[in-house]
Amino acid sequence: MTIIKKGLLGLSILLLAVVIVVLVRTITFTPETYQPSPDTTMVSPDGSVIAQHLSQAIQIQTISYERAEDRDRTEFQKFITWLASTYPEVHKNLTLTLLNDYTLLFKWRGHASSKPSVLYSAHYDVVPINPGTESQWQHPPFAGVIQDGIIWGRGALDDKSAVIALMESVTLLLETSYTPEQDIYIAFTHDEEIGSQFGAKAVAEYFTNQNIKLAWSLDEGSFILDGLVPGSDKRVASINVAEKGFLTLELIAKGEGGHSSMPPQDTAVSILAEAIVNVKNSPVPGGLEGLGETMYTNIAKHMDFFKRMLFANQWLFKPLIEASVSQSPAGNAMLRTTTAPTMLSGSVKANVLPATATATINFRIHPRDTIESVTSWVEAAIDDSRITIKTSQAFKPSNVANSENQGFKNIAAVTRDVQGDIIVTPGLTIAATDSQFYSKITDAYRFNPMNLTPAYLSGFHGTNERIDIKNMEDAVKFYTRLMRQPAQ
Numbered sequence: 001m002t003i004i005k006k007g008l009l010g011l012s013i014l015l016l017a018v019v020i021v022v023l024v025r026t027i028t029f030t031p032e033t034y035q036p037s038p039d040t041t042m043v044s045p046d047g048s049v050i051a052q053h054l055s056q057a058i059q060i061q062t063i064s065y066e067r068a069e070d071r072d073r074t075e076f077q078k079f080i081t082w083l084a085s086t087y088p089e090v091h092k093n094l095t096l097t098l099l100n101d102y103t104l105l106f107k108w109r110g111h112a113s114s115k116p117s118v119l120y121s122a123h124y125d126v127v128p129i130n131p132g133t134e135s136q137w138q139h140p141p142f143a144g145v146i147q148d149g150i151i152w153g154r155g156a157l158d159d160k161s162a163v164i165a166l167m168e169s170v171t172l173l174l175e176t177s178y179t180p181e182q183d184i185y186i187a188f189t190h191d192e193e194i195g196s197q198f199g200a201k202a203v204a205e206y207f208t209n210q211n212i213k214l215a216w217s218l219d220e221g222s223f224i225l226d227g228l229v230p231g232s233d234k235r236v237a238s239i240n241v242a243e244k245g246f247l248t249l250e251l252i253a254k255g256e257g258g259h260s261s262m263p264p265q266d267t268a269v270s271i272l273a274e275a276i277v278n279v280k281n282s283p284v285p286g287g288l289e290g291l292g293e294t295m296y297t298n299i300a301k302h303m304d305f306f307k308r309m310l311f312a313n314q315w316l317f318k319p320l321i322e323a324s325v326s327q328s329p330a331g332n333a334m335l336r337t338t339t340a341p342t343m344l345s346g347s348v349k350a351n352v353l354p355a356t357a358t359a360t361i362n363f364r365i366h367p368r369d370t371i372e373s374v375t376s377w378v379e380a381a382i383d384d385s386r387i388t389i390k391t392s393q394a395f396k397p398s399n400v401a402n403s404e405n406q407g408f409k410n411i412a413a414v415t416r417d418v419q420g421d422i423i424v425t426p427g428l429t430i431a432a433t434d435s436q437f438y439s440k441i442t443d444a445y446r447f448n449p450m451n452l453t454p455a456y457l458s459g460f461h462g463t464n465e466r467i468d469i470k471n472m473e474d475a476v477k478f479y480t481r482l483m484r485q486p487a488q
């Protein structure tokens, strides 16, 4: 046998071995089979009552405007009074503490009060209607119209639906004389849409100051994604265990100024433009690892043979997967810190050279990075002493909550018990929520147990926000069951 023949034979054996490994790994890359919990006690929520209550809640205009003078505090007061008259049993049996006048914190005392408590949280402030879009709403945004099984209006999804579902759940459990094991706290915050500085922040400080230990917390931050995960026909409950940080950098270029008829080689604007292009061309490194890898792997187990083959064999196909996932903006945001140039300014007149030109770039920091690491990455990408970099706003990514503990297991199991056999996975919240503060003191989970379809998604901070009654009933089934589980 010649050397070439020997080589070819060796190569064929190697190839065959690779194919066998790839196939075996693919065939064994399957999801765990789902077992419904033996406890199948379900409450029977009354959808029409829940819908009426959500409709009334929507009609109270608790709008968080950016400017303090625009905010109507009487509406927030009205909401608190309305809650008390609508849910008298909750107010009678739970103790209520008001934090910074408008954030409500209920305590439901358990019979084993010494055990770590659980916090449920939702916010009752809403974003304003985008000016000019009023006429695009099928029903007026603050009328709370109920039609054909759907409740319409600002806050129907984000996040009065959770406030109402939680209040209905506690009411139903109180009717059955249920007392939780550990203490349950329920927070309704009032400034989530404008940074949570007086709501969730105060709630977290309350627990620290009172020395109350939490087993875990559950707040908004994701949904059951229905038709929103590319490549997955199954619904995906993404129980998010972390949220991204935020960094806004200002790039400032200085120039000589003067008349534009005899410009120097470079003006402040051209120096700045080059810097922006350099930042854009050096995306912050990322990849399929940690949380992103867990999430995609969990989902891929339910996909077709080809995709399962790729994800089961990351040792071989990782670069291919990463290139494909980062093609979509949503996929890219899961893998890395994102870069978004958003604002620019230069000279005030067409024929005047700018003395300074500035650009604003917004980064959403992945938990793998820090404010400092992203800033140095950008400095190195620009590498130009004519550019000054200033940090105008920054907060770091949250801690990552444990997805192996009882809290996560309870949320996952109850979601499946109510929704059937759907995919459940830990995930990452791309925006900021109240949990940025809760995650400093406990394992903070971010999940609302409602189905979100592409049609409903556009209502989020947009037009025609709405939710259907079936989703509200399922949410009540979810919370009542979850509250009955031992937290640890």
Ligand SMILES: [Zn+2]
Binding pocket: 123, 158, 159, 192, 220
């Ligand atoms: Zn929200």
